[in-house]
Amino acid sequence: MILTKQYRCIHSASCQCTKGHLSEDVIFLVFHNLNWNPRLIATLSCVCKWFDDLAKRVLWKEFCRTRAPKMLQDLQSNGSHIVDGNWRALGKLLIYCSGCTKGGLFNSIQIPGHFVYQTRFSRTSGKSFLLPQCRTDVLYVSDPCEHLDQGEEGDVGFFRGIFKSFATSKVRKMLINKGAKLHPSEVCPYCKAKLWSMLQAEMIPQSASLRLGSYDDCIEYYVCLNGHMLGICTLLPLSDSEEASELR
DSSP states (O other): OOOOOEEOOOSOTTOSOTTOEEOHHHHHHHHHHTTOOHHHHHHHHTTOHHHHHHIIIIIHHHHHHHHOHHHHHHHTGGGOOSSTTOHHHHHHHHHEEOOBOTTSTTOOOOBOOEEOSOOOEEHHHHHTTSOGGGTTSOEEEEOOEEEOOOGGGOSEEEEEEEESSGGGOHHHHHHHHTTOOEEEEEEOTTTOOEEEETTTTTOOOHHHHHHHTEEEEEEEEEEETTSEEEEEEEEOOHHHHHHHHHTO
């Protein structure tokens, strides 16, 4: 392949890419052959603002479409534009467990965030995290990412999710009607938006702990202004969680 044309970076006077950039088409083909590797996309984004802009507009979008095609098709159906312009946040949500910091969002123990190789997101599971009067909303939720033997905390599970058309959802309307307060300092690890506590708003149904296989009083989750969800729970021992599943 002959590469003849390059493009100067016009986003920053301090950019180190003084010799210009390859065209977007060439970079697209390179990452297509790399199967939209998220680590390499993240690395490319750090080079300069030109590459960061390209990654936000094109590369993360293709990554999301490849990693979760059916979910993406649903999220964008019926004229919903929840994902448009926020592909990087969704890409991170698909592959990154946020963990927690001591004194942070969950005021718990220190468990570093990390990439996850593969995660299943389920629309059916999402119904279990919604109050009965909100179950016409669409919420995709991941299986819990398990962190076992965390001292006094026991077996900890982190889960994450995303609403379809959150701006018009019944959950958002109920949070506003309840006068729920946004967290004063912590923000969504995926998009940096402010967060509502579903625990403080008393909007966590018992079906959520049954779905996760966790203790009823050891589950908490937040929803951000853009409709991303993140939560933590203490998982039941395997035998107990199997009994809980039978009670669903």
